[in-house]
Amino acid sequence: MTVPVIEAVGVRKRFGDHDVLRGIDLAVAPHEVVVLIGASGSGKSTLLRTMNLIERVDDGQIFLSGTDITDPRADADAIRARIGVVFQHFNLFPHLTVLDNVTLAARWVHRTAKAEAAARGRELLTALGLGDKAGAYPDRLSGGQQQRVAIVRAILTEPELLLLDEITSALDPQLVGEVLDLVRELKNRGTTILMATHEMSFAREVADRVVFLKDGVLVEQGPPEQLFEAPQHPATIEFLSRVH
Numbered sequence: 001m002t003v004p005v006i007e008a009v010g011v012r013k014r015f016g017d018h019d020v021l022r023g024i025d026l027a028v029a030p031h032e033v034v035v036l037i038g039a040s041g042s043g044k045s046t047l048l049r050t051m052n053l054i055e056r057v058d059d060g061q062i063f064l065s066g067t068d069i070t071d072p073r074a075d076a077d078a079i080r081a082r083i084g085v086v087f088q089h090f091n092l093f094p095h096l097t098v099l100d101n102v103t104l105a106a107r108w109v110h111r112t113a114k115a116e117a118a119a120r121g122r123e124l125l126t127a128l129g130l131g132d133k134a135g136a137y138p139d140r141l142s143g144g145q146q147q148r149v150a151i152v153r154a155i156l157t158e159p160e161l162l163l164l165d166e167i168t169s170a171l172d173p174q175l176v177g178e179v180l181d182l183v184r185e186l187k188n189r190g191t192t193i194l195m196a197t198h199e200m201s202f203a204r205e206v207a208d209r210v211v212f213l214k215d216g217v218l219v220e221q222g223p224p225e226q227l228f229e230a231p232q233h234p235a236t237i238e239f240l241s242r243v244h
C-alpha cells in the first residue's frame with residue numbers, strides 16, 4: 001500500500017471544555033484531492049491547522065509521508081516547509097512585488113539562491129496565467145489575482161501537500177471562478193490537496209473524495225457522486241439539504 005501523504009489517526013483537539021476534534025481518522029493518498037465540508041464550527045480549519053502544526057493535537061497522531069509530525073521532538077519548521085498552505089485571507093506582503101512575495105519562502109526557508117528562485121517564480125507565474133503580474137504590487141491586483149498569487153507562493157517549493165482553507169470565501173462571487181480554475185489546474189498537475197470549502201459544486205467536480213465533518217466527528221466520506229447523490233448518514237442528508 002502506498003504511504004499516505006498525510007494521515008490523521010485518532011486526532012483530538014479541545015479548546016477549554018469544547019471538544020472541537022473528537023477522534024479524526026483521515027488519510028490522503030499521493031495525488032489525491034480530498035475536500036472537507038461541514039457547517040461553520042464543525043472543525044475543518046482546526047483539522048487543517050493541526051496538520052500544519054499551528055495547533056497541537058491533544059491526542060492522536062499525524063503522519064506526513066510516514067513521519068510522525070505530532071512527536072514533540074519533530075522539527076516544526078522543517079515540517080512546515082514540506083506543506084503549502086493558503087488561507088481565506090490572502091496575506092501577501094504589500095511592500096513586496098508579486099515575484100518577491102512568491103519567492104520569499106523559497107529563499108529564506110529553503111535557502112534557494114535568489115536568481116534560481118526568481119527564475120522558478122517567473123516560470124510558475126507564467127504557467128499559471130500571472131506572468132504579467134510579476135513586477136506588480138499586491139494592491140494593484142484583484143482579490144482573485146491576489147489569492148492566485150498566494151497559491152503560487154504556496155507551491156513554488158513543490159510541497160508534498162497543499163492545504164487550502166476556504167480560499168474563495170472572502171472573494172466577490174465573480175472572482176471565485178479564476179481561483180477555482182487554478183485549483184483544477186493543480187489537480188491536473190498531480191498536486192496532493194486537502195481543502196475545506198463551501199463551494200459544493202466545485203467539491204463535486206474536483207474532489208476525488210469528499211469528507212463530511214459534524215461537530216468534530218468525521219460522519220461520512222466517499223466519492224463526490226456517492227456523497228452528494230446518495231448520502232447515507234442522516235446528518236449528511238440534513239446538511240446537504242441546507243446548502244444545496
Ligand code: ADP
Nearest residue numbers: 015018020038039040041042043044045046047
Ligand atoms: P470550521 O473551520 O469548520 O468552521 P473551526 O475549526 O474554525 O471550524 O472551529 C471549530 C470550533 O472550534 C468552533 O466552535 C470554534 O469557535 C472553535 N475554535 C477554533 N479555534 C479556537 C481557538 N483558538 N480557541 C477557542 N476555540 C476555538
Ligand code: MG
Nearest residue numbers: 044045166196
Ligand atoms: Mg474554517
